[in-house]
Amino acid sequence: MPGFELFGEQEKKEVQDVLDSGVLMRYGFDGVRNGHWKARELEVLLAKRMQTKYAQVVSSGTAALTVALASAGVGAGDEVIMPTFTFVASFESILAIGAVPILVDIDDTLTLDPLAVKNAITDRTKVVMPVHMCGSMANLRVLRAICDEHSLLLLEDACQAIGGSFEGKPLGSYGDLGCFSFDYVKTITCGEGGAVITNNKEYYTNADNYSDHGHDHIGSDRGAESHPFLGYNFRISELNAAVGCAQVQKLDSFLEIQKNHYQIIRTGLEKVNGVTFRSVPEGGVENYSFLSFFLPSEELTRKVHAALGENGVDGCFYWFDNNWHYYRKWEHLSNLTSLGNLPKEVKDRLPDYAKTNFSSSDHWMGRTISVLIKLNWTKEEARQRADKIAKTIADCFN
Numbered sequence: 001m002p003g004f005e006l007f008g009e010q011e012k013k014e015v016q017d018v019l020d021s022g023v024l025m026r027y028g029f030d031g032v033r034n035g036h037w038k039a040r041e042l043e044v045l046l047a048k049r050m051q052t053k054y055a056q057v058v059s060s061g062t063a064a065l066t067v068a069l070a071s072a073g074v075g076a077g078d079e080v081i082m083p084t085f086t087f088v089a090s091f092e093s094i095l096a097i098g099a100v101p102i103l104v105d106i107d108d109t110l111t112l113d114p115l116a117v118k119n120a121i122t123d124r125t126k127v128v129m130p131v132h133m134c135g136s137m138a139n140l141r142v143l144r145a146i147c148d149e150h151s152l153l154l155l156e157d158a159c160q161a162i163g164g165s166f167e168g169k170p171l172g173s174y175g176d177l178g179c180f181s182f183d184y185v186k187t188i189t190c191g192e193g194g195a196v197i198t199n200n201k202e203y204y205t206n207a208d209n210y211s212d213h214g215h216d217h218i219g220s221d222r223g224a225e226s227h228p229f230l231g232y233n234f235r236i237s238e239l240n241a242a243v244g245c246a247q248v249q250k251l252d253s254f255l256e257i258q259k260n261h262y263q264i265i266r267t268g269l270e271k272v273n274g275v276t277f278r279s280v281p282e283g284g285v286e287n288y289s290f291l292s293f294f295l296p297s298e299e300l301t302r303k304v305h306a307a308l309g310e311n312g313v314d315g316c317f318y319w320f321d322n323n324w325h326y327y328r329k330w331e332h333l334s335n336l337t338s339l340g341n342l343p344k345e346v347k348d349r350l351p352d353y354a355k356t357n358f359s360s361s362d363h364w365m366g367r368t369i370s371v372l373i374k375l376n377w378t379k380e381e382a383r384q385r386a387d388k389i390a391k392t393i394a395d396c397f398n
């Protein structure tokens with residue numbers, strides 16, 4: 001997955017442009033920036049690649065989620081439906097605006113189970129937030145229908161699946177709003193960065209203003225701009241955006257490499273009895289950043305994961321035990337352990353996640369292993385890796 005593996009001359013050139021002018025900020029200083037507007041350029045490139053009218057680049061993927069929610073008017077006490085398998089950023093962004101994260105089960109897509117979403121809808125629900133984990137997507141067609149029926153927003157977290165698509169549309173562009181992360185370990189990176197994409201002009205304008213203290217960005221005197229509403233600072237710096245300008249232009253070549261390497265690993269594992277693969281909704285094309293598969297029992301999966309480590313196969317994840325990606329280790333969320341007091345709406349309305357039954361999620365996660373697909377492997381290395389993983393699994397069955 002990581003774009004940092006293929007970092008080079010193009011990135012250096014883009015960053016050098018910024019260093020040469022010395023204008024590290026994305027707004028203002030028109031006269032001295034030598035025509036370089038890297039954040040703006042990245043937005044144009046992204047909107048084009050993602051086939052949306054608008055893109056707003058911000059300081060991180062977590063910031064993108066927060067800005068996306070805020071831009072659509074989500075606030076204190078509103079409920080946002082999210083999956084049990086994701087990254088902590090999902091509930092962090094929801095809590096940041098005083099909204100309430102409503103966790104629901106995943107299914108064999110390793111993303112939101114549409115039936116669980118349906119059952120979780122209340123009169124306070126505002127948003128359904130599918131998270132396209134590990135390179136593949138939620139069933140967006142079904143989720144779109146549910147959202148339309150209940151007048152809810154569909155906000156796609158495509159941070160781990162940039163470049164994948166559903167029914168011909170780039171992931172992130174199918175919903176009302178979509179978010180990407182360009183942190184250091186994502187498919188393309190800015191070092192730190194993120195983006196919101198949308199076709200909705202009002203959400204875009206709100207996102208643009210909100211992420212810069214509420215500046216309306218009208219006129220050419222920053223200090224004289226007015227502030228139509230309260231905002232915050234989620235700006236990206238020109239240095240980070242410059243890296244993104246180079247990386248986004250490499251996205252399709254990264255995807256092609258990932259697809260080839262994924263196919264090699266998958267072909268190797270298809271020969272192993274007892275291995276089944278994560279389901280990809282009809283109409284979906286993965287970004288191939290991971291290959292995720294199921295084994296018949298939790299016990300066997302633990303055994304295989306340990307054996308892969310002992311055999312020196314790096315980049316194999318057993319998310320079921322992971323501190324950051326699965327609800328079982330989120331006791332800071334279930335206990336609401338925070339530095340300061342939290343909004344009353346959150347304290348009153350957060351379900352008791354220490355007691356919630358997520359056995360359907362556990363049924364899948366307990367048996368899932370994800371293999372990170374790297375860009376730097378040679379074909380031969382990928383083949384050897386496939387053989388090693390297949391042999392390790394077969395040995396564990398015996």
Ligand SMILES: *Cc1c(COP(=O)(O)O)cnc(C)c1O
Nearest residue numbers: 060061062087089159160181183
């Ligand atoms: C990385 C990630 C984020 C947050 O991105 P940052 O840029 O690290 O803040 C959000 N959601 C998912 C699914 C992610 O993997």
